[in-house]
Amino acid sequence: MIDEFNHPIPITKNYLPPFEEFNSCLRSIWDCNGQLTNDGPFLVEFEKKIQAYTEAEYFCAVTNGTLALQLALRALGIDNGEIITSPFSYVATVSAILWEHCVPVFVDIDPETLCIDASKIESAVTNRTKAILGVHVYGHPCNIESIDKIAKKHNLPVIYDGAHAFGIKYKEKSLLSYGDVSTCSFHATKLLHTMEGGGVFSNLPEVADRLILMRKFGISKENCVSLGINAKASEIQAVMGLCNLEHIDEIINKRLEICEIYDSVLSASTLRPLNKGRNEYKCCTYYPVIFENEKLLLTAFSRLNEENIFPRRYFYPSLNTLPYVKNKDHCLVSEDISSRIACLPLYYGLKERDIRRIAKILINL
Numbered sequence: 307m308i309d310e311f312n313h314p315i316p317i318t319k320n321y322l323p324p325f326e327e328f329n330s331c332l333r334s335i336w337d338c339n340g341q342l343t344n345d346g347p348f349l350v351e352f353e354k355k356i357q358a359y360t361e362a363e364y365f366c367a368v369t370n371g372t373l374a375l376q377l378a379l380r381a382l383g384i385d386n387g388e389i390i391t392s393p394f395s396y397v398a399t400v401s402a403i404l405w406e407h408c409v410p411v412f413v414d415i416d417p418e419t420l421c422i423d424a425s426k427i428e429s430a431v432t433n434r435t436k437a438i439l440g441v442h443v444y445g446h447p448c449n450i451e452s453i454d455k456i457a458k459k460h461n462l463p464v465i466y467d468g469a470h471a472f473g474i475k476y477k478e479k480s481l482l483s484y485g486d487v488s489t490c491s492f493h494a495t496k497l498l499h500t501m502e503g504g505g506v507f508s509n510l511p512e513v514a515d516r517l518i519l520m521r522k523f524g525i526s527k528e529n530c531v532s533l534g535i536n537a538k539a540s541e542i543q544a545v546m547g548l549c550n551l552e553h554i555d556e557i558i559n560k561r562l563e564i565c566e567i568y569d570s571v572l573s574a575s576t577l578r579p580l581n582k583g584r585n586e587y588k589c590c591t592y593y594p595v596i597f598e599n600e601k602l603l604l605t606a607f608s609r610l611n612e613e614n615i616f617p618r619r620y621f622y623p624s625l626n627t628l629p630y631v632k633n634k635d636h637c638l639v640s641e642d643i644s645s646r647i648a649c650l651p652l653y654y655g656l657k658e659r660d661i662r663r664i665a666k667i668l669i670n671l
């Protein structure tokens with residue numbers, strides 16, 4: 307038997323809905339028409355409920371959050387040129403840009419919010435710029451008003467990578483309802499998940515129409531009308547999403563409680579928890595802390611690892627330093643922060659005793 311004080315504590319654990327709820331949906335697939343994909347009834351219901359929850363005009367579910375970004379670019383007619391973006395994100399943001407044969411132009415981040423620094427965007431605009439792609443990092447909103455102003459002035463579309471933005475409201479509206487297009491990920495580790503999955507939100511009907519066409523090979527009424535790809539989400543993904551959505555308030559509240567316990571214990575340390583705006587926006591998918599320097603971060607990791615606790619360096623490295631990124635513009639804030647930021651374990655079911663144990667180790671570094 308595993309010693310109860312020494313069970314491994316990972317950075318995250320997937321939320322699993324009550325088995326009976328998941329199972330009863332599966333039962334209805336088996337008992338009814340056996341449909342597993344291609345716009346089945348569960349996917350249609352999932353899309354309706356997500357659209358209602360976020361109040362975005364259009365929502366289109368796809369296979370994952372990376373394809374959501376790729377399709378967002380394509381739906382805006384972008385298949386080359388420069389995309390102004392943030393170097394402080396998960397690698398998928400830049401992968402999607404590069405995979406679509408575009409050039410990422412990195413603009414450094416705001417040291418407070420860790421989102422793209424809107425005051426530095428305009429000087430990065432050239433006649434090759436095709437879009438601005440911001441990331442609401444850890445659920446913290448980008449400077450939406452400033453970005454909107456710059457975009458309008460230069461006639462550029464705005465895309466938000468909202469992989470961390472589900473459940474977050476900004477000015478009374480879902481954060482995912484901003485921008486010309488916003489994408490989300492429903493990967494197993496995200497706040498709401500469909501095992502693998504993602505989606506694209508848009509307020510532009512022509513973009514929504516194109517997405518629906520593109521995600522199923524460009525086929526409309528059995529005719530191949532334009533270039534498409536396969537990005538269809540399955541019925542099983544939709545079932546998982548629907549079951550989890552039933553519990554979303556409880557999931558959010560539990561996670562916020564965990565953040566508060568971390569906050570209260572860590573207030574006695576030199577660490578800087580990234581809680582600017584967290585309570586205002588109820589960001590609870592990650593608990594990032596910024597160490598004074600990288601050496602201290604590495605010391606903390608080895609102490610925690612000795613106790614079978616596994617935080618994660620997230621996001622590291624700064625994306626402008628990746629070996630396959632050609633334009634190596636320096637982003638000093640992003641490079642500095644990514645060298646000394648980490649996320650602490652945070653998941654539904656993480657015990658208060660363990661949270662305090664983690665925080666104590668960090669206080670006594």
Ligand SMILES: *Cc1c(COP(=O)(O)O)cnc(C)c1O
Nearest residue numbers: 370371372396398399469491493
């Ligand atoms: C998770 C994530 C993605 C990718 O989503 P997948 O569903 O895993 O493809 C994109 N951007 C950010 C910021 C993410 O955290």
